[in-house]
Amino acid sequence: MKNITALLLLFGLLSGCSVEESKDAEIIIPKDIKHKELAEPGPMIPPVPAIVLGLKGDSTHSDILSVAWTFVLEGHPALVGISVTNKINEAGDPYYVETFLREDREFTLNVPDASWVEAFDDIDMSGYVWEDKFAKNNLTRLRSVLIDAPGIKEAAIILECKVVAYYKLPPKRTVFFAEVVRVITHEDVTDENGRLISDSRDFFGMASGNGEFLTFGKKIGHIGMTKGRDDIKY
Secondary structure, three states: OHHHHHHHHHHHHHHOOOEEEOOOOOOEEEOOOOOOOOOOOOOOOOOEEOOEEEEEEOOOOEEEEEEOEEEEEEOOOOEEEEEEEOOEOOOOOEOHHHHHHHHHOEEEEEEOEHHHHHHHHHHHHOOOOOOOHHHHOOOOEEOOOOOOOOEEOOOOEEEEEEEEEEEEEOOOEEEEEEEEEEEEEOHHHEOOOOOEOHHHOOEEEEEOOOOEEEEOOOOOOOOOHHHOOOOOOO
C-alpha cells in the first residue's frame, strides 16, 4: 500500500495534479476538484430523514399517516420541524394533512427501518388518498400518552410532538415547529442511558437529489470526536 501511495503521489507531482493522502492511505483525494452547475437547482442534501407522520384526523377519517420533510431544530429543549404541502386539490380543498396539523397542533414522528420501506413508499405516494394506511400496509396503531395522534408499533422510534408555531411558506408549503414531549423506542434500539444504538436497525434515509432510499452504512465518526468528546447525543 505504501508503494502504491508513493507512486500516486509521484504521478501527481509529475502531472501537476495536487493530491492529498487520507489518514488510512487508501483514498486519494484530488485538490483540484472541478465543479459543474446544474441546470435546475434543488435541495440536494443527502441523506434526509425518512419519517412517517401520524395524525388523529377526524370522526370521518381517523388515524392518518403521511410523509413529511423532517428536520431537527434543537436537542435541549427537544424541538423538531416538518414541512407539508398546503396545495389545493382538484376538488378545491386544501391538503387535509396540513389542515389537521393547524387544527390539532400535534403529531407523531415514526422512524421506519428497511424492513418496511415499501410501506413507507406507499404512504408517501398516496398522500391525497383517504384510506386506512395502517391496514393497507400491515402496520399497527399504537396509542400515544401525551397527545391524541397515533404512533406506529413497528416504528423503532416514536416521537410525540406538540406544535408551538407554524409558518406558511410560499408558494405551497407550511412549516410546523414542534416540541418533542415524549419519546419511546423498541427496547434494543437504545442503551441504558437512552443513547441510540445506530446499528440496532437498518435505518434509512432519502437521498435528496435522486430519490433513492439508502441505509446508513458503517459508522465513520461521531459529534465531538475532534475534541475527545463522546457525550453528545444531539
